[in-house]
Every structure is written in structure tokens, then in C-alpha cells.
Amino acid sequence: xxxxxxxxxxxxxxxxxxxxxxxxxxxAPDAETAILNARDVYTRRREGVSIWVVKSAxxxxxxxxxxxxxxxxxxxxxxxxxxxxxxPDEVGAM
Amino acid sequence: xxxxxxxxxxxxxxSREEMTPEERRFQDRIDAxxxxxxxxxxxxxxxxxxxxxxxxxxxxxVVGQLPEGNWITRAPTLERKAILLAKVQDEAGHGxxxxxxxxxxxxxxxxxxxxxxxxxxxxxSIFNYPTLTWADIGAVGWLVDGAAIMNQVPLQxxxxxxxxxxxxxxxxxxxxxxxxxxxxxxxxxxxTEAQRRMAQDALNRFWYPALMMFGPSDKDSVHSxxxxxxxxxxxxxxxxxxxxVDQTVPQAEYLGLTIPDPDLKFNEETGHYDFxxxxxxxxxxxxxxxxxxxxxxxxxxxxxxxDGAWVREGLLAHAEKRAARxxxx
Numbered sequence: 392x393x394x395x396x397x398x399x400x401x402x403x404x405x406x407x408x409x410x411x412x413x414x415x416x417x418x419a420p421d422a423e424t425a426i427l428n429a430r431d432v433y434t435r436r437r438e439g440v441s442i443w444v445v446k447s448a449x450x451x452x453x454x455x456x457x458x459x460x461x462x463x464x465x466x467x468x469x470x471x472x473x474x475x476x477x478x479p480d481e482v483g484a485m
Numbered sequence: 486x487x488x489x490x491x492x493x494x495x496x497x498x499x500s501r502e503e504m505t506p507e508e509r510r511f512q513d514r515i516d517a518x519x520x521x522x523x524x525x526x527x528x529x530x531x532x533x534x535x536x537x538x539x540x541x542x543x544x545x546x547v548v549g550q551l552p553e554g555n556w557i558t559r560a561p562t563l564e565r566k567a568i569l570l571a572k573v574q575d576e577a578g579h580g581x582x583x584x585x586x587x588x589x590x591x592x593x594x595x596x597x598x599x600x601x602x603x604x605x606x607x608x609x610s611i612f613n614y615p616t617l618t619w620a621d622i623g624a625v626g627w628l629v630d631g632a633a634i635m636n637q638v639p640l641q642x643x644x645x646x647x648x649x650x651x652x653x654x655x656x657x658x659x660x661x662x663x664x665x666x667x668x669x670x671x672x673x674x675x676x677t678e679a680q681r682r683m684a685q686d687a688l689n690r691f692w693y694p695a696l697m698m699f700g701p702s703d704k705d706s707v708h709s710x711x712x713x714x715x716x717x718x719x720x721x722x723x724x725x726x727x728x729x730v731d732q733t734v735p736q737a738e739y740l741g742l743t744i745p746d747p748d749l750k751f752n753e754e755t756g757h758y759d760f761x762x763x764x765x766x767x768x769x770x771x772x773x774x775x776x777x778x779x780x781x782x783x784x785x786x787x788x789x790x791x792d793g794a795w796v797r798e799g800l801l802a803h804a805e806k807r808a809a810r811x812x813x814x
Contacts, residue, residue, distance in 0.1 A: 395593055417581060424804075433578075455524050
């Protein structure tokens with residue numbers, strides 16, 4: 392069996408000054424072709440003004456079993472949110 | 486719907502007592518409406534059923550290009566040609582969204598293609614019927630895409646994240662397909678007498694195959710029960726079929742066309758239309774490879790795959806050569 396084209400993850404920047412956002416993946420022989428294919432697969436209705444492609448194999452993801460150690464530390468830090476602090480009404484908007 | 490008779494584990498749904506602790510946690514997440522993501526733990530049956538279902542859906546999108554592609558060169562106007570081209574291109578895109586969702590479950594794209602070609606994976610029965618006239622393109626958009634939407638809208642809430650996200654993208658684009666089909670039917674039904682007859686003939690031929698798209702009644706199927714518990718199937722086949730009939734009959738009346746079912750009647754008591762079931766013997770024949778176009782469709786896919794082999798290999802060789810050259814510099 393012949394070798395399969397590598398898989399690329401596709402990130403698109405929408406029209407409105409947003410960050411690039413992951414939209415899906417596709418197969419292509421190289422990065423340039425991946426961009427051309429991404430144009431056809433993911434922006435047929437003017438969904439984007441810019442495309443990033445990244446080889447799926449180059450992405451390192453956190454594993455679901457590390458979810459606790461990774462994210463729990465922020466759960467107990469309610470003081471990082473502005474609503475933690477009561478500002479007297481007399482002070483006005485802050 | 487595009488996924489018909491998808492086999493699940495073949496076993497009855499496990500009670501909580503029968504589940505392992507992992508299975509129980511998994512079911513709790515699904516019951517709480519959480520999405521399952523590719524790297525999360527999942528039962529093997531869930532993974533296998535989803536691969537079968539998503540791949541069958543993807544294959545249907547890809548094979549579904551063939552009956553419509555048949556009319557691109559013969560569309561009656563340049564505008565109709567451009568519209569049909571865009572629709573067929575969408576179907577290719579929908580196939581790709583779905584293949585990439587299936588691949589997150591650990592199956593390769595080439596493997597999926599090969600399993601379509603060797604017949605071990607199916608595509609929807611509907612694409613084994615021919616598109617004989619231009620009105621058929623109208624009927625396909627109106628009825629076939631209409632039936633697909635009926636199935637796909639609830640699937641946006643399916644439990645597997647990548648499948649759900651693919652469904653959301655597809656649903657956004659699918660409405661155009663149904664409306665362009667109805668628009669063709671409107672023009673034909675209000676055109677010359679010959680055009681009206683053509684429109685009626687297309688409805689006559691596509692009505693029952695469209696009803697078959699939802700699959701046989703599944704009220705006794707263990708496959709359905711398990712898939713529904715896992716939220717990879719949201720409604721029963723009969724529920725969706727009824728909804729489709731209820732929605733479509735008034736649209737046919739507006740066109741001034743007659744649904745080819747003498748027993749079709751609105752039932753005041755239930756608030757739904759009573760209708761004749763399609764010929765399930767015909768359905769099983771088509772699914773097992775004996776429909777009017779099964780051989781032709783698979784042959785077209787096989788030819789595309791084999792004739793494209795040198796392009797796939799050539800582009801990969803070129804990419805590797807260029808990568809090696811830039812590494813050497």
C-alpha cells in the first residue's frame with residue numbers, strides 16, 4: 392500500500408479581527424497544497440481572511456488524565472476575578 | 486438519512502449494575518450532555534459504531550456527488566450549472582469534514598476508502614438510483630437533501646465532539662441544497678406541460694427511495710437502543726420519516742404535484758399524515774448491492790481512486806524531494 396498524505400490541522404482567521412481558530416483537518420502532500428485545499432474545504436463562503444496549516448503530528452496535546460493537575464490550581468483562586476471584591480456603591484463604577 | 490442500519494455492539498444496553506466503573510463514568514458524562522473528545526476514554530463498541538456511522542455518512546456525501554455530477558455539463562442555464570457545481574463541491578467538502586471526524590477515532594483515510602471499495606462499508610441506498618432528467622436534480626435537492634437535513638439537525642447534538650462539530654458545519658450549508666432543489670421544482674412545475682410532467686415523474690420515482698433513506702422501522706433493534714443511549718442516534722427512524730412526510734406533503738401541494746401514494750391522508754386524531762411504507766424488499770435489495778446503479782457508482786469511485794494513485798504518489802514524492810533539498814541547504 393502506498394503512503395498516505397500527511398494530516399494537517401487547519402486554522403482560519405474570520406473576517407472580524409479574531410484570532411485564528413481551529414476548524415478541522417485535511418490531507419495534503421505539503422504545506423502549500425494544504426493551504427490551497429483548506430481554501431476549498433473550509434472557506435467556500437468567505438469564512439476567512441487568513442489560513443494557518445500545521446502538521447497534526449507536530450501538535451503536542453495535554454492528556455485528559457492530566458486534567459486535574461493542570462487545571463485544578465486555578466479553581467481555588469476566585470480572587471483573580473473582579474467580582475471577588477466588593478466595592479462600596481459610593482465609590483461609583485470601577 | 487445518510488447512515489442506514491449502522492450496526493452497533495449487537496448486544497442489549499447494559500444496566501448500570503452491569504457496567505464497569507469506567508463505562509458508568511462514560512455514560513454519566515453522556516447523560517450530562519458532555520461531549521466526548523478523541524483522547525477521552527470510550528468503550529470499544531462506541532468507537533467502532535461511530536467509525537461505521539461517520540464513515541457511512543462520509544461515503545454517502547462522496548458517492549452522492551455522482552448522480553448530480555451527471556447533470557453539471559447539461560444544466561439548462563449557466564446559472565444553474567454554477568449553482569449545481571457549488572452544491573456538488575459542498576458535498577465533497579461534507580465528505581471531508583466527516584472523514585476527518587472519523588479519523589480522530591484512529592482509522593486512516595485510505596483504510597476508509599478501501600473499505601468503501603471492497604464493499605465492507607456502505608453508503609446511503611438513495612444514491613443507487615439514477616438521475617434521468619433535469620427535474621431529478623430538483624427532486625434530489627428537495628427530497629434527498631430534505632431528508633438528510635431531518636437526520637442531521639438533531640445529530641448536531643450528538644455526544645462525540647468532532648462528529649457534532651462536523652454536523653454543525655454541514656447543517657449551515659445544507660439548507661442551500663434543499664432550497665435550490667425546490668427552486669428547480671417550482672420552475673418545472675409552473676413551466677410547460679412537458680416540464681410539469683417531468684417534475685411529477687421525478688417526484689414519483691424519488692418519493693419512496695427518499696422514505697427509505699431513514700432506514701427500516703427500528704423500534705425493536707438493539708443497535709438503535711445502544712446508539713440512542715450513547716447519543717449517536719437521537720431519533721428513531723420512524724419518528725424522522727413521519728416528520729419528513731409531514732413537512733413535505735404541503736410543499737408538494739404548493740407545487741401542484743401529487744405524492745404517489747393513494748393512501749396518503751391527514752389523520753386529524755394524530756395530527757400527522759398516514760402514508761404507505763416503502764417496499765422494504767426493494768430497500769434490502771438495493772442495500773445488498775442490487776439497486777439500479779450500485780455497480781456503476783462503485784466502479785466510478787474505484788476508477789477515481791486507481792486513476793488518482795499516480796497523482797497522490799507523485800505529489801508526495803515531490804514534497805519529500807523538496808523537503809530534503811531545503812534541509813540540505
